[in-house]
Amino acid sequence: MWRNKYDLYEEAVQSPDSDVAFILREYRKIYKSEPLSLREDFCGTGALLRAWVSRSASRSAVGIDLDPAPIFYGLQTHHASLKPARRERVRFVQDDVLRASRFKADVICAFNYSYYVFKTRELLLAYFKSVRKSLNSKGLFFLDTFGGTDAMIESVESRRIGDFTYYWECESFNPLTHECLYAIHFRRNSRGAPKHRRVFTYDWRYWTMSELRDLLIEAGFAKVRSYWEGDDRRGGGNGVFRETVRAENCQSWISYLVAEI
């Protein structure tokens, strides 16, 4: 690979500053106060942890991930780039999110569909219950999901990003169980450059929005809000998500859910 795989991943799929802006906007709207502590489940390299603490001296963040490799990259890059006082407010924990209930926070988030790793109702419900137990009294749980008529078919989408192309492939989708296999490939945009296949792979169960809403309520959350992206009038999304209970079905969409304690 011509560049570090986590560097490519972050550039292709993450927008930590927009995520933080969305979290702050919704938290302030719901609780009329400031959230201080963030726990990012499935944190990977922890780019979001850095964005969370870098704009306020009173914020702290903890990231939980099973895999030491992205944590190591995150420590060397995001963590190391913080000023010492901010650095002390960020912690990485290498563990299973199912065992993380000792890490309490105002906000807990699970982004990039990482909780799809829980393939049974029992496991996903146990995870949601453990998140609820970990939230402070004014707590919110943020998660994202995707859908649309294209969501359940084998397909590949690609996007040119600067000097490389990012590919998101659904390699298999079992309509009976919703078990699915996704992969990320990268290719440098230069003549004859090879496609680096399956740089990241995800063995998941796809959960629908309504299943997620039901499970969150069953886990004890008082209210679940869903968000829909505005359109850019050219057939795409404009990156602005608003709370709603009604939406027009389309081929492909991404959405946030926010569960209130």
Ligand SMILES: C[S@@+](CC[C@H](N)C(=O)[O-])C[C@H]1O[C@@H](n2cnc3c(N)ncnc32)[C@H](O)[C@@H]1O
């Ligand atoms: C799709 S990446 C998400 C990274 C980051 N949250 C993001 O938004 O891009 C999924 C991450 O979840 C981690 N993971 C998978 N199962 C886990 C578990 N049970 N507990 C903690 N981390 C887990 C993987 O090691 C991987 O780093």
